[in-house]
Structures are given as C-alpha cells and as structure tokens.
Amino acid sequence: MYKLKCLKCGREVSPLSTGSTCPDCREPLFLDVSLDELATREGIRSLVPEELKRVTLGEGRTPLVEQGRFLLKLEFLNPTGSFKDRGAALTISRALMAGWKTVIEDSSGNAGIATAAYSARAGIKAKIYAPADAPQGKLRLIRAFGAKLETVKTRDEAHRAALEDRSGVYVGHVVEPFFIEGMKDIALELVHSGKKFEAIVVPVASGTMFLGLYKGFEELTKLGLVSEVPTLIPVEACGYAKLTQYLRTVSLACDEGGKSLLADALRLTIVPRLHQIAERARKVSPYVVVVGDDSIGEAIKELYSMGLPVEPSSAAVYAAAKYVAKDLSGRVVVPLTGNGLKYVPTPNELLDKYLFGGP
Amino acid sequence: MYKLKCLKCGREVSPLSTGSTCPDCREPLFLDVSLDELATREGIRSLVPEELKRVTLGEGRTPLVEQGRFLLKLEFLNPTGSFKDRGAALTISRALMAGWKTVIEDSSGNAGIATAAYSARAGIKAKIYAPADAPQGKLRLIRAFGAKLETVKTRDEAHRAALEDRSGVYVGHVVEPFFIEGMKDIALELVHSGKKFEAIVVPVASGTMFLGLYKGFEELTKLGLVSEVPTLIPVEACGYAKLTQYLRTVSLACDEGGKSLLADALRLTIVPRLHQIAERARKVSPYVVVVGDDSIGEAIKELYSMGLPVEPSSAAVYAAAKYVAKDLSGRVVVPLTGNGLKYVPTPNELLDKYLFGGP
Numbered sequence: 001m002y003k004l005k006c007l008k009c010g011r012e013v014s015p016l017s018t019g020s021t022c023p024d025c026r027e028p029l030f031l032d033v034s035l036d037e038l039a040t041r042e043g044i045r046s047l048v049p050e051e052l053k054r055v056t057l058g059e060g061r062t063p064l065v066e067q068g069r070f071l072l073k074l075e076f077l078n079p080t081g082s083f084k085d086r087g088a089a090l091t092i093s094r095a096l097m098a099g100w101k102t103v104i105e106d107s108s109g110n111a112g113i114a115t116a117a118y119s120a121r122a123g124i125k126a127k128i129y130a131p132a133d134a135p136q137g138k139l140r141l142i143r144a145f146g147a148k149l150e151t152v153k154t155r156d157e158a159h160r161a162a163l164e165d166r167s168g169v170y171v172g173h174v175v176e177p178f179f180i181e182g183m184k185d186i187a188l189e190l191v192h193s194g195k196k197f198e199a200i201v202v203p204v205a206s207g208t209m210f211l212g213l214y215k216g217f218e219e220l221t222k223l224g225l226v227s228e229v230p231t232l233i234p235v236e237a238c239g240y241a242k243l244t245q246y247l248r249t250v251s252l253a254c255d256e257g258g259k260s261l262l263a264d265a266l267r268l269t270i271v272p273r274l275h276q277i278a279e280r281a282r283k284v285s286p287y288v289v290v291v292g293d294d295s296i297g298e299a300i301k302e303l304y305s306m307g308l309p310v311e312p313s314s315a316a317v318y319a320a321a322k323y324v325a326k327d328l329s330g331r332v333v334v335p336l337t338g339n340g341l342k343y344v345p346t347p348n349e350l351l352d353k354y355l356f357g358g359p
Numbered sequence: 360m361y362k363l364k365c366l367k368c369g370r371e372v373s374p375l376s377t378g379s380t381c382p383d384c385r386e387p388l389f390l391d392v393s394l395d396e397l398a399t400r401e402g403i404r405s406l407v408p409e410e411l412k413r414v415t416l417g418e419g420r421t422p423l424v425e426q427g428r429f430l431l432k433l434e435f436l437n438p439t440g441s442f443k444d445r446g447a448a449l450t451i452s453r454a455l456m457a458g459w460k461t462v463i464e465d466s467s468g469n470a471g472i473a474t475a476a477y478s479a480r481a482g483i484k485a486k487i488y489a490p491a492d493a494p495q496g497k498l499r500l501i502r503a504f505g506a507k508l509e510t511v512k513t514r515d516e517a518h519r520a521a522l523e524d525r526s527g528v529y530v531g532h533v534v535e536p537f538f539i540e541g542m543k544d545i546a547l548e549l550v551h552s553g554k555k556f557e558a559i560v561v562p563v564a565s566g567t568m569f570l571g572l573y574k575g576f577e578e579l580t581k582l583g584l585v586s587e588v589p590t591l592i593p594v595e596a597c598g599y600a601k602l603t604q605y606l607r608t609v610s611l612a613c614d615e616g617g618k619s620l621l622a623d624a625l626r627l628t629i630v631p632r633l634h635q636i637a638e639r640a641r642k643v644s645p646y647v648v649v650v651g652d653d654s655i656g657e658a659i660k661e662l663y664s665m666g667l668p669v670e671p672s673s674a675a676v677y678a679a680a681k682y683v684a685k686d687l688s689g690r691v692v693v694p695l696t697g698n699g700l701k702y703v704p705t706p707n708e709l710l711d712k713y714l715f716g717g718p
Binding site: 056057058059061062063064065074077078079080081116117118119120121135136137138140141143144145146304305306307308309339340341342343344345346347355356 | 415416417418420421422423424433436437438439440475476477478479480494495496497499500502503504505663664665666667668698699700701702703704705706714715
C-alpha cells in the first residue's frame with residue numbers, strides 16, 4: 001500500500017487526488033510506501049512497488065564505471081539522456097493511474113524532455129514551460145516528442161507560468177512526490193554494486209536527486225541493507241546557489257561574481273522543497289560546492305578525454321567531486337546526470353572554447 | 360584461451376599480431392574462444408572471456424522494452440550512443456593487449472565516435488576517416504573525444520584511405536574480429552531476458568551486428584542454451600543494398616530509384632565480409648528488407664511519438680520490423696542502434712520535414 005504523507009503535520013492523502021502539497025499546511029508531500037512488501041525471492045529489486053510502475057522506457061540500472069577513486073554513475077544513459085527519466089516514469093505512471101489527460105511541467109530542459117517522452121509513450125498530452133534561452137537542442141527534443149512547448153523569459157518564470165496554467169494537471173518535478181520516488185533506486189543500485197564509497201556528490205537545482213537519494217538510503221537503513229544515510233555533498237552553480245545560506249560553502253571558479261552560463265540545468269532559484277533539502281543536508285552534508293564556468297569547462301574537457309560524453313551541468317558535478325576527493329580518503333560517487341549528445345553535435349561558442357580550444 | 364581462426368583455410372594466428380585477415384588466404388578472421396571456460400557460478404554472464412575486457416565505459420546490458428509484438432533492444436543507450444560501443448570496447452582492449460599506440464578506423468560516424476571514445480579512455484591515439492557529408496554532429500563528437508579526424512568524399516573512400524594509412528594499426532570495424540566478438544552478448548542478453556521471439560531484424564552495413572549475433576547464437580547452441588540460430592532478417596538502405604543479390608528482396612519506399620539520404624549509417628558499399636554475411640543469411644534469412652527515406656521518415660515520427668529518441672538509420676530497422684511483423688505471427692526483436700540525440704538537437708531540413716512537418 002502507498003499514500004502521500006505530510007511530514008510536517010502528519011496529514012495523509014491519496015496520490016490519485018491531484019495535489020503534490022499538503023491540503024492543510026501546503027508542505028510538499030512525500031510518498032509513503034510499505035517497505036515490507038518490497039522483498040521478493042531474489043531480494044529487493046526496487047524500492048518502488050511494482051504496482052506504481054505503469055509506463056517505462058527502460059530507465060534505471062545505469063552503468064557504474066570506476067575511474068581512479070571515482071565511481072561514475074552514468075545517469076546520462078537513461079532513455080532520453082538524463083536522470084530525470086527515472087522521475088518522469090513514475091510521475092506519468094501516477095498520471096495514468098489518476099486518469100489525467102494533460103500534464104503541465106516546467107523545466108530547464110531535461111525534465112521537460114523526459115516528461116514529453118514518457119507522456120508520449122503513455123498517450124497523455126504534455127505542456128512544457130521552459131526558458132527561451134535553454135539550449136535550443138533541448139527545446140527541439142521537447143517538441144519532437146509531440147509536447148506543446150511554451151517558452152518564457154527565465155527558468156523561474158517558467159515555474160510560475162506552469163503553476164498558473166489550468167489547462168491540465170501540474171506535475172512539475174520541483175514538487176512532485178512521485179518524481180522524487182523515482183530517484184530512490186539510484187541508492188539501491190549503488191548498494192547492489194557492492195562497491196564501497198565515502199560520499200556522493202549530488203547536483204541540486206530543485207533537489208529531486210538529493211531528496212530521492214536521502215529517502216532511498218533512509219529506507220535501505222530501515223530494511224537493514226545499510227547502516228546510515230551516507231555523506232551527500234550538494235553541488236550548485238555560481239549565481240544560482242541556495243544552500244550556501246545553510247551550509248559551509250566551497251567555491252570553485254566563482255570569483256568573478258558572475259552567473260554560470262554553462263550549467264543550464266542548475267539555474268532554478270525558486271525551490272519549493274529547499275527547506276526539506278536544507279534540513280537533510282544539515283545532517284549529512286559537511287559543505288556545499290558551488291562551481292563556475294571555468295571549472296566546468298576544464299572538467300568537461302577532462303571527461304571527454306576519458307571517453308564520457310556528458311553535458312556541462314554534469315561536468316560541474318565532476319569538478320566538485322575532484323575537490324571532494326582531495327578532502328576525503330575513500331571513494332566518491334559521481335552521478336553524471338545529462339547526456340552531452342544533446343549539446344556537442346551543435347556548434348556552441350561558449351562550450352567549444354573549452355572542448356576544441358576555440359569556436 | 361583464445362586465438363584468431365580462418366574459417367576458410369583453417370589457419371590459426373595470435374590476436375596480438377596486427378592482422379584481421381588470414382596471412383595465407385586474406386579471408387577476414389574470427390575469434391575462437393574456449394566456450395567451456397565461460398561458465399561461472401551464476402551461469403554464463405558473457406560470451407566473451409573476462410581476460411579480453413581491458414577497457415570499458417559501461418557498454419552492453421541495454422534495456423529491452425516491449426511495444427506490442429515488438430521487443431525493442433535499446434542499443435542507442437550504449438555510452439557513446441550506438442551499438443558500436445560493444446565492438447569498440449573489445450577492439451581497443453585488443454589494442455591495449457597488443458601495445459598499439461595509434462589505431463586507424465574508417466566510419467560513417469558512429470563507429471568513429473565509439474573508437475575515439477574508447478581510445479581516449481585507454482590512452483591510445485585514434486585517427487578516424489569519415490565522409491565529409493556525415494552528420495556534422497557526429498564529426499564534432501569524434502573530435503571532442505580528441506581523435507584526429509580525416510574527412511574524404513564518400514564512405515567508401517574513407518575505407519580505402521584508412522587501409523592505406525601507415526601511421527598506425529588499422530582496426531576498422533568492417534574487418535576487425537574483436538569488433539564482431541563484442542556483438543555476441545546481444546544474443547545472450549536476449550536469451551537471459553526470457554522473452555520468446557520469432558525473428559530479429561538486423562541492420563547491415565558492414566555486417567558486424569549480423570555476424571556477431573549469428574556467432575553468439577551459434578555458441579549459445581553449442582552451450583545448450585538455445586536450439587538453433589533464430590531467423591535474422593537483414594535491413595539495408597535504398598541505393599546501398601548488397602544482400603539483394605543473394606536473397607529475396609522486399610523494398611519499402613525505394614520506388615524512386617534514389618539513394619537514401621536519411622540512413623547515413625547504412626551507406627557503406629565496400630563490405631569485406633559480405634560473402635560471410637551472405638553465407639549465413641542463406642541459412643537463417645528468408646529475405647532482406649530494403650528501406651527508403653519516406654518509410655524511414657514515417658517510422659522515426661512514430662518512434663518519437665512512442666518516446667524513443669533514435670537516429671534515422673534505426674528508424675529504417677523499425678520500418679522493416681513493421682513489415683516483418685505482418686509476415687510472421689510471433690514477436691520480433693528490433694535493435695534500435697543509434698541515438699537521435701546526435702541529430703535532433705540540430706536543425707536538419709530533411710529530418711525536420713518528417714519530425715516537425717516542416718523545417
């Protein structure tokens with residue numbers, strides 16, 4: 001059995017009602033699943049009950065590649081090229097169960113692509129709000145999957161406009177509990193790999209991966225598979241940092257005071273679940289790493305020289321991981337979140353400077 | 360133990376010598392592995408001995424997604440976005456074992472990208488010959504991985520030029536035995552999935568997937584895991600068909616007599632292993648399907664409407680599979696070979712007509 005639960009006031013509601021926030025206190029909800037129903041003959045195959053999985057494109061079970069002291073989790077090899085596929089699969093499964101005909105999402109690109117693709121697969125209409133200055137390739141992909149694309153000026157404006165749209169059900173991943181639920185199996189897959197590690201660096205925009213990993217490890221603790229939630233080190237982009245008000249801050253190449261242009265997937269500043277992220281980060285995060293474009297550019301060059309075609313926002317995570325590895329002695333898990341095939345095929349003045357040494 | 364074997368004259372040679380063809384009769388060689396060493400406690404995990412795997416980016420074990428009577432094998436979710444990664448991983452492993460410092464490859468794009476990425480990972484220099492009219496995004500990716508790119512006029516010319524280049528060791532996938540060896544585990548993964556099927560449609564340019572699947576199923580037969588090699592139905596592109604001289608031909612939208620522009624990955628006409636493909640096809644292929652651009656365009660539109668971001672050459676395979684499904688009564692396996700993220704992000708007049716109904 002499963003239900004949505006408010007961790008603030010204790011209210012419980014059915015996930016087939018339309019909300020993602022508590023009807024009493026407006027707190028973003030979490031899904032509450034019965035853990036003792038997850039075990040199968042072969043052990044625990046997923047932290048998500050099978051009955052919740054109504055649509056799939058083969059997401060999850062991504063490779064874990066060793067590179068020195070790093071364990072690279074290749075999340076960019078999800079079906080539409082980002083970890084967002086894990087969340088979109090469950091979000092659109094919820095929409096199918098609830099009988100929603102049109103879903104509304106706001107996104108910097110990847111979550112919009114994922115929502116468009118899973119909606120297409122499920123036969124549900126999707127409307128995606130995105131900033132007009134998102135990578136044009138990402139916007140083309142949203143349209144290629146048949147979704148209706150609405151561009152507005154900024155990432156934050158996309159969020160506000162999507163919330164106001166009454167032509168469908170708002171399933172924005174920035175609050176959607178099923179989206180977070182989809183991230184939990186990253187934790188399970190890391191445990192199943194049998195590899196030991198000391199920390200995980202985690203990119204934070206709306207915080208779905210951070211919250212999902214935390215929830216996943218919490219549940220694995222209750223199930224006795226791990227002893228505690230591991231160290232999670234959040235990564236943000238220069239000019240878009242929110243966790244710096246709660247945690248000690250390590251800045252990499254932020255000194256010019258400018259905003260990152262390369263980390264387009266990390267540009268959200270309206271974060272409905274920020275207090276939930278901060279509350280958990282205070283328990284398991286010694287600091288937050290904030291990364292600027294020069295660090296991202298160097299990191300992406302290095303990742304391609306290792307044969308890994310990631311997008312710039314993923315390179316920010318690798319840049320942070322290199323700092324963390326110097327600080328700790330054990331292995332560090334690095335989720336590489338987005339596929340560079342969405343970028344590198346198209347000329348890009350900013351990125352080409354780093355990748356090719358010129359436009 | 361493993362060695363290269365000539366199936367024509369019986370000659371055996373060490374794979375650490377530089378050739379891919381028989382020193383006596385010039386026949387392209389195959390790898391001969393000892394099957395009784397493959398079993399582990401958990402059963403057979405791979406048809407390739409672990410000692411041959413010296414470099415990896417997490418290739419293989421791609422998702423198998425059900426869609427009506429189709430079993431879609433998502434080969435485009437390999438690390439650099441195509442099934443070629445399976446072959447490149449073993450080819451570059453061979454280069455590492457042999458101590459080669461520079462490798463030479465010719466490619467329409469995807470194999471060049473894969474060779475560039477795995478060479479980068481292994482610390483080996485790569486030089487890739489490709490046609491200048493290959494998708495520019497594919498050429499940019501080859502360069503992004505640090506390979507030296509040489510463009511010539513046609514795909515066939517790229518093959519000839521690469522063979523003549525003496526600045527490194529020629530490892531072209533069109534003859535390389537280790538490349539074919541890398542394809543075998545697609546057969547094993549299909550068997551491990553437990554799903555029944557009646558036929559597999561297989562795109563054929565140089566024929567590595569066809570030969571690799573055939574060899575894989577032959578070995579699985581010897582191991583007692585299957586009763587025989589299943590029906591394999593080759594797929595070629597209009598204007599570039601070679602198997603039509605050996606097999607009954609089914610043409611889809613080839614009627615204008617023109618050459619496919621969309622199926623850029625299927626444009627090879629010099630096929631060193633053609634007689635080997637034909638010999639096997641005569642045993643397991645009732646006909647060859649040749650696909651033209653209108654069929655490819657309709658198929659790619661349909662695949663995106665199912666949430667699957669593939670490249671045009673993969674859509675050719677799906678178009679063929681739709682014909683095959685009408686002809687047979689059982690399920691049909693469809694390998695979706697290349698990632699559309701290399702294409703769709705960039706405006707493309709020809710493709711956009713089908714995907715967006717206009718440029």
